[in-house]
Amino acid sequence: MTVATRKQREREEMRQLILEASRSIFLEKGYHLTSIRNIAERIDYSPGTIYLYFKEKDEIFHALHEEGFRRLIAQMEPLQFVSDPFERLKAMGRIYMDFARNNKDFYDLMFIMQAPMNVEAPECWEMGDTALEHLKNVLRDCQAAGRFKGQDIEFLSFYVWSSMHGMCALYCRDRCQAYPDMDADLLMTRGFEIFVQNLEKL
Amino acid sequence: MTVATRKQREREEMRQLILEASRSIFLEKGYHLTSIRNIAERIDYSPGTIYLYFKEKDEIFHALHEEGFRRLIAQMEPLQFVSDPFERLKAMGRIYMDFARNNKDFYDLMFIMQAPMNVEAPECWEMGDTALEHLKNVLRDCQAAGRFKGQDIEFLSFYVWSSMHGMCALYCRDRCQAYPDMDADLLMTRGFEIFVQNLEKL
């Protein structure tokens, strides 16, 4: 092993170390309450060192953004064993919703947080595109099976995604409190049921 | 006019002055990029003065939060002239969506921004409750007219709200970029159409 390759490996390990620390603190305290000094302290390095591995705080954010999509896609794995397209779509919705519930902060990071998305980096959205492509494929399969007649896949997928996202976003940002007598999880579950009822008739 | 009442009026005027400045800067730069010093500078006062009229930055935020709901409710005014309940519901959806499009930052402030909603202040949500009650009433009217049979108004209203919110939230936080070839406004319009189609069959 040449020195150069070892150096590169060490560099990658350091990036991972920073990412792991960042993730745990991000998810503990949220984006804005996490500081570079916090992260550095957690891994026993000085603040300046972080900047040798990441250009800025947002670059750490984007790395975690990707990680989130990797996790979501991993959760979708079992879907390939669901043969009926519409059942697959429903299962997909449940997985998406459970992901939001069990990884509130990752979900927030991926779909809600205000972060400079203006970055023209195409690889920044690679994982996100993959996930969206999954949805579109399932919808196409449903269409092949006779559902959603005459619907454009682009618009339909946006509608399906945003319906799910609406509930998850209200959940993540505590707007379910608008129903003080109602458990947020129950709201989500029943909301999803109505949504499925809807899709069945579309 | 007693001195005391004048004092009180002047105090209210000062609060308004601060709120107006805050609003314009909030909407320009977003919540986190707006600083107390910015606000003070804009109205030619010192930073400390702000704290004589508002306990903290979040109190300013909440005041604007309320203002947003007042505006939204004002937009809903014409609905009272739409006699058919389902038409009223559709019009309501369009108004809600247009509000989000035309007041992106107000919408963000009201429904998306992470702000300490844990505040147990009940008056903080008074306006929001009113708006939600509007929706529930329209849905009840629809039900009285034979639609949405057997649906619980609480869950149904959450579903309707979150479907609309989903699109608006993706729009406000620039996640429509997931469809690079598609205009965000077109996505919203078509998404809304599918939603209405859905409701018609429910």
Next chain:
DNA sequence: TGGAAAAATGAACAGTGTTCATTTTCTTTG
């Protein structure tokens, strides 16, 4: 007009993201 009350100030505190001259550590070469 003088003294009390109210209003406004701005320096100070503890925090933030980021930069960079300096020091430390590692690697290669003579």
Next chain:
DNA sequence: CAAAGAAAATGAACACTGTTCATTTTTCCA
């Protein structure tokens, strides 16, 4: 193995943040 050169890590410094509070200024009324 020692010295020179490169790479890595440091932490002080800069300009910013929300918030507090002793001090100063202004306003008011007897």
